[in-house]
Amino acid sequence: MQESARSLWLAVGGVVLVFTVLACMVSLLSWLGRQSETQRLEYRRPALLEIDVQSTEVVLQAYESGGVSVERQLTWASAKPAAHEQWRGDTLRLSMDCPAGPQLPGCSTAYHVWVPADLPVSVRTSTGAVRLADLRGRITVDTASGDVRGSGLGAGDVSAVGGTGDVALAFSAVPGRVAVRTSSGDITVTVPRGRAYNVRAEAAEGVATVAVGQDPGAPATIEARTETADITVGDPSYAW
DSSP states (O other): OOHHHHHHHHHHHHHHHHHHHHHHHHHHHHHHHHEEEEEEEEOOOOSSSEEESSSSEEEEEEEEEEEEEEEEEEEESSSSOEEEEEEETTTTEEEOOOOSSSOOSEEEEEEEEEEOOTTOOOEEEOOOEEEESSSOSEEEEEEESSSSSEEEEEESSSEEEEEEEEEEEESOOOEEEEEEEESOOOEEEETTTTTTTEEEEESSSSSSOOOOEEEETOOOEEEEEESSOOOEETTSSOOO
């Protein structure tokens, strides 16, 4: 009986060892075969910029120019990520994805995009973080598990769906309408002081803190909803 148990444990140990060695070999091959490439592109100004990517970090930053400047970093071990650009009328759509099928780990991409500050933008990514800086046009963001962070945002309408990631939006000007929703990510919306806002904050299983002047009839609207996280609107340390 003891000999049988010993044989079983030896067999199990052998299987674990084989899988461990295979995993190490895959990691080594991925590291040895790792490649990267930086691409830079310029586009004329569109009426709307759409970015639809997977597992990609996206940074959108305003700058004084009439067009759109794109820098993308591609990293891969076996199959190179595929990039696509498409014009639909006056809408420019940028997309990027890692090829389907078996491949070594390490396929990833990152976008850094400079746009006119007032250009409407739409970003959709599965697991990548999204960063927004100094934009004042209409913004739409949808990410399943990446964080969304915005700074110096202007008076344009902003809609953000964060999934399991946190959403933190800081406005330097009074926004028109802000709508944020997450399932388990914290929501923070910072707006200029001294103004009243129409705020609707709902945290099903978290804490909602609203530290701004409130007026149901105010034109500036902030809607924030989350299931299992917290919501903060305004600066909690400021006495209104």
